[in-house]
Amino acid sequence: MTMNASNERAAMRGDEHFFRTMGMFLALLVIAGFGFNIGGGWVSLAEFPVLIFVHAAVFMLWIGLFIVQPTLIGRNNVALHRRVGWAGVVLALLMVWLGWEASIDMMRRRTDFRDGVTLSIQMSTMVMFALLVFAAIALRRRSDWHRRLMLCATIILTAPAVARLMPLWLGPFTLLVILGILAGLMAVGLAHDRRRHGRFHPAYWWGMAVLVLGTAVMIPVGLWGPVQGYVKGIEWR
Structure with missing residues (x-):
């Protein structure tokens, strides 16, 4: 094993607890968001x-995988980590x-969701997630970028759950509040890096940039x- 490879693995193992903890928190956030809707009677499982x-x-498999992967690194099982990846x-x-x-x-079953903005918000979230995931895959040999971009992607994926925790009185400000919460979760990563490594890792800035730009185009695209x-076509099927 070369010295560079040894140092890389040591750095990966040093942060595994943080990434595993973030994964567990995001899992709880998703359960809380959707559980609140079901428990409050807003929707029925039937x-x-x-x-x-x-x-x-x-x-949930995705978030479970996000928790498992740093655990494998912590156990020095890099080969299995890569295969599972x-x-x-x-x-x-x-x-x-x-x-x-x-x-x-959802749009076919609920007329109150049949609008371009709702579709744009849903699809923009998926596009942001996909961009960050495949950037992370492209940078998989640079573990510091790879795992931080994966965290940013997973944070964005929780947006629908966060939205379900928002009070109705927020009205048109709901999107901005969700943006602030997701950016705040990425900022937790920045704070961790600053405390542990003495610097902010740029991967989080890229994650925030994707989040802000993706959110900014949601409404204009939805009104296009x-x-x-397309939405009207769905409505009449």
Whole structure:
């Protein structure tokens, strides 16, 4: 083993507790968000199609994988970490596809969600997630970038759960509050790096940039003529 490889693995193992803890927190956030809707009687499990349960299962598998991966690094099982990581590629593709299908299904069943902005918000979230995941895959040999971009992607993936925790009186400010919460979770990563490594890692700035730009285009894209036309087409099927 070369000295560089040894140093890289030591650095990865040094942060595994932080990434595992963040994964557990995000899992609790997702459970709280969707559990609040179900427990509060806003939605009924009986009205959900099988597609939604499959989507939820893949969602939790993704977060479970995010928790397992740093655990493998902590146990110095880098080879298994890499093999399991390819399962993450499959899950990421499934998440994007199932996210699209679940959004369309929701719009068909609920007339109050049949608008271009709602579709744009759902799809923009999936696009941001996909961009960061595949950037992380491209940088998989640079472990410091890889794991931080994966964290940013997973934080963005929790946006629907965070939205379900927002009070109705926020109205048009809901999107900004969600943006602030997600950016704040990324800032936790910045603070951890500053405390442990003495510097801010740029991966989080890239994650925040994707989050801010993606959020900024949600409403304009949703009001765009072709998107509105597509939604009207769904409504009349």
